[in-house]
Amino acid sequence: MEPTPQHVAAYFALMEAGALLQQLVEQQLRRDGDLSYIQFRVLAQLAEAPEQSLRMTDLADGVVYSRSGLTYQADRLEQGGLIARSPSPDDERSVTVTMTEAGREALERVLPGHIDLVAKELFGPLKEPDVTAMADVLTRVRDHLRTVPRGPATRRRPAAN
Amino acid sequence: MEPTPQHVAAYFALMEAGALLQQLVEQQLRRDGDLSYIQFRVLAQLAEAPEQSLRMTDLADGVVYSRSGLTYQADRLEQGGLIARSPSPDDERSVTVTMTEAGREALERVLPGHIDLVAKELFGPLKEPDVTAMADVLTRVRDHLRTVPRGPATRRRPAAN
DNA sequence: TATTGTTATACTCTATAACTATA
């Protein structure tokens, strides 16, 4: 299975573009709101959730994280006053995470620069048809990749024990 | 500047596809050759270089790394016997990094699985025209992103001091 | 027994600044 130069170019371009864009995004989020990308995604998920609340497990699913890793990030966000944790009403084992007013403000403080950055640095060099093609192709790639078993972060139930 | 749903979809798909693919790649490299992606890239660069040798600075440029970060990785690779460091002949300040035979073997041990993985998980869901479109669009995005000043890793000379 | 979440711990990686040596 020899890959063609086109395949090699596409692979490298995806890996490098993804890494570079993420670096820029993290830099912007850190500068404008002292947030990591993970923390930004946690807040963004809470913002879309009913009552700005989700259980820890639901957040971990969305962010593709290990449990303890999410606990770590939740600790950070709680120390900063951006989220609050409370026992869940229905299931006493669960912890409900709620975005605070300060959390919403942090998200809103960061969003305009975020949108600007993406518009300028990602879409700047593209024309409309390019955006359509990119969304089409990468959505299919992402949807496939989501189905591929990954390491510890995804393995909720070890395959064979 | 309201982004269209197409723009949002393209942005999220790129970020997530890039992250998922990188996770899979790192998992494969670790499993097949106990290499991190960075270490893999260092070895790949050395493999293409004349006499399998490059200076530390050239490597840092290629891998987009801070100096001390590269020293750390070089230490690891040297401990594993995959590279060797020697004083440069022309410039006594420089260190020339050379891939050892064990380094080449590690690279070759890892490459088939790497190519298989990418063929299957990245290009599996795509048809040929998709690959062409992806290479075209993402190459332009990457080339633009390369020109954007990033954080510490790139800042060789601080802007204004 | 299984699930939710936390804790303790160790490890990897990255960044900064101070430092040595050479150009």
Added chain:
DNA sequence: TATAGTTATAGAGTATAACAATA
């Protein structure tokens, strides 16, 4: 003075396993 590279150190993030509490 500037450049190449290392070192010391500190900090962020992640994974594992053990744990407590609830289902």
